[in-house]
Amino acid sequence: QKEVEQNSGPLSVPEGAIASLNCTYSDRVSQSFFWYRQYSGKSPELIMSIYSNGDKEDGRFTAQLNKASQYVSLLIRDSQPSDSATYLCAVTGGGNKLTFGTGTQLKVEL
Amino acid sequence: DVKVTQSSRYLVKRTGEKVFLECVQDMDHENMFWYRQDPGLGLRLIYFSYDVKMKEKGDIPEGYSVSREKKERFSLILESASTNQTSMYLCASSPTWEEQYFGPGTRLTVT
Numbered sequence: 001q002k003e004v005e006q007n008s009g010p011l012s013v014p015e016g017a018i019a020s021l022n023c024t025y026s027d028r029v030s031q032s033f034f035w036y037r038q039y040s041g042k043s044p045e046l047i048m049s050i051y052s053n054g055d056k057e058d059g060r061f062t063a064q065l066n067k068a069s070q071y072v073s074l075l076i077r078d079s080q081p082s083d084s085a086t087y088l089c090a091v092t093g094g095g096n097k098l099t100f101g102t103g104t105q106l107k108v109e110l
Numbered sequence: 111d112v113k114v115t116q117s118s119r120y121l122v123k124r125t126g127e128k129v130f131l132e133c134v135q136d137m138d139h140e141n142m143f144w145y146r147q148d149p150g151l152g153l154r155l156i157y158f159s160y161d162v163k164m165k166e167k168g169d170i171p172e173g174y175s176v177s178r179e180k181k182e183r184f185s186l187i188l189e190s191a192s193t194n195q196t197s198m199y200l201c202a203s204s205p206t207w208e209e210q211y212f213g214p215g216t217r218l219t220v221t
Contacts, residue, residue, distance in 0.1 A: 043213060043215045044153070044200070044212050046211065090210075096160070096207050097168065098155075098208065
């Protein structure tokens with residue numbers, strides 16, 4: 001079982017819709033959770049972090065964490081073509097390191 | 111803004127060559143990391159360092175070594191490059207090892 005799992009996609013949403021990206025993790029002691037955005041040919045860029053259960057909002061982005069169910073999600077409201085990218089979920093694990101999922105490709109269509 | 115730079119965007123080397131990839135950060139971060147990214151495998155940690163002259167193996171250290179002589183600089187060394195080391199190499203730095211900031215990456219091709 002992978003430590004951090006994401007659906008590879010592509011997830012296609014129309015412009016203006018809400019995009020919902022999901023991530024599950026296996027290590028129950030994980031404490032910190034991050035979402036990175038990676039455009040094609042570019043490096044990952046940190047866009048959200050969340051540390052406690054519930055929702056955290058930042059502009060059009062909302063991160064949701066449910067530690068009991070071991071999942072974290074990212075909602076993107078009013079999706080724009082510029083949001084088309086691969087979104088990586090990252091979770092803290094043992095040994096002072098992040099474990100990354102393989103990413104979900106999001107396509108926002110006009 | 112955090113600035114992480116890597117010495118080359120694209121690099122082509124021959125099998126058996128010694129390869130140096132350099133990473134520099136300007137935010138006085140304690141922690142620095144080297145990853146490789148391959149399609150379908152995601153980001154995999156090669157080595158990391160939490161202080162000058164300190165290093166720790168990541169998940170896939172075989173065939174690699176690192177050097178951190180100064181706080182701002184972290185080098186990845188491929189002792190004898192092989193074709194299975196063709197990949198995108200990403201350096202990151204962090205003040206706390208959790209929130210990591212990535213450089214632009216080096217796409218290395220070994221022929």
